[in-house]
Amino acid sequence: MAQLIPTVLVTGASRGLGRGVAVELARAGMSVAIHYGSNEGAARDCRAACAAVAAEAGQQFPLIGADLGERGGWAGLIEKTLSQFGRLDALVNNAGMASPGRADALDSTEEAWDQVMAVNLKAPWFLAQAAARWWVDHPGEARLPGGYKLVFVSSVSAELASTNRGDYCISKAGLGMMARVWALRLAAHQTQVVEFRPGIMETDMTAGVKEKYDPIIAGGQVPMRRWGQPGDVGRAVRSFLVGDLPFCTGESIALDGGLHVPRL
Ligand SMILES: NC(=O)c1ccc[n+]([C@@H]2O[C@H](COP(=O)([O-])OP(=O)(O)OC[C@H]3O[C@@H](n4cnc5c(N)ncnc54)[C@H](OP(=O)(O)O)[C@@H]3O)[C@@H](O)[C@H]2O)c1
Numbered sequence: 001m002a003q004l005i006p007t008v009l010v011t012g013a014s015r016g017l018g019r020g021v022a023v024e025l026a027r028a029g030m031s032v033a034i035h036y037g038s039n040e041g042a043a044r045d046c047r048a049a050c051a052a053v054a055a056e057a058g059q060q061f062p063l064i065g066a067d068l069g070e071r072g073g074w075a076g077l078i079e080k081t082l083s084q085f086g087r088l089d090a091l092v093n094n095a096g097m098a099s100p101g102r103a104d105a106l107d108s109t110e111e112a113w114d115q116v117m118a119v120n121l122k123a124p125w126f127l128a129q130a131a132a133r134w135w136v137d138h139p140g141e142a143r144l145p146g147g148y149k150l151v152f153v154s155s156v157s158a159e160l161a162s163t164n165r166g167d168y169c170i171s172k173a174g175l176g177m178m179a180r181v182w183a184l185r186l187a188a189h190q191t192q193v194v195e196f197r198p199g200i201m202e203t204d205m206t207a208g209v210k211e212k213y214d215p216i217i218a219g220g221q222v223p224m225r226r227w228g229q230p231g232d233v234g235r236a237v238r239s240f241l242v243g244d245l246p247f248c249t250g251e252s253i254a255l256d257g258g259l260h261v262p263r264l
Pocket of ligand 1: 097
């Protein structure tokens with residue numbers, strides 16, 4: 001049985017949305033490589049949470065650390081996952097960082113730009129490339145219904161502009177095109193690609209701006225009037241991976257309680 005377990009790499013799985021994804025995939029019977037940047041303790045906690053809900057004997061939850069902000073920090077991450085599992089059925093590009101200092105567009109710095117683009121844009125591209133090469137070389141071996149899966153976790157900020165974090169918004173808008181490029185390139189190789197766009201989510205990333213967002217949410221700017229939770233993203237990714245969107249690729253799917261909907 002163990003040899004039929006699908007295997008997934010989730011980046012930034014130590015905390016927040018990535019952890020929510022890892023736990024849902026564990027619950028669905030998958031082995032999950034839990035990537036983290038520097039917080040190994042949180043990654044261990046995630047592993048324990050995954051093990052607690054695992055559905056199949058033989059599921060594995062290895063921890064893999066790599067700083068995606070370092071030049072070439074992504075190099076070797078797919079290879080390490082392959083050496084753990086011997087295979088890869090899906091990649092969830094979730095790791096990301098906020099705009100350092102949230103500086104106004106007039107004050108934004110080259111240093112912040114380079115950091116955000118390295119983690120949020122460059123690393124997902126090269127991780128996708130490394131995964132794609134393996135998928136192209138291993139036709140017909142996918143263990144997930146409908147084939148291999150590539151996921152990008154971008155943001156409602158791909159669509160909604162903020163003047164105090166232009167670098168972040170631009171990095172997330174870039175992920176939308178990235179998903180389309182890979183969707184086209186991989187469609188003939190039994191690989192589906194989707195971009196999920198979370199809205200205002202309750203994680204460490206937003207802990208410092210909770211007081212700003214609480215009234216915005218309560219006032220109805222988020223029509224569903226609640227914070228998004230890691231499980232909201234986890235369950236969406238799980239649905240995609242288990243084959244519930246069989247004719248979907250290259251699509252952007254909002255997970256934001258209606259925040260992105262233009263209104264009058
Ligand atoms: N929270 C929101 O409201 C929201 C909304 C829309 C989209 N998103 C996006 O969703 C994704 C997850 O966000 P989150 O809210 O869960 O963030 P979070 O709680 O701050 O967690 C970030 C995760 O990414 C990892 N990470 C950050 N920088 C890294 C680096 N340089 N190298 C390697 N790993 C790094 C962290 O690893 P460590 O634990 O080791 O630091 C952690 O696992 C991000 O792409 C974010 O942009 C978030």
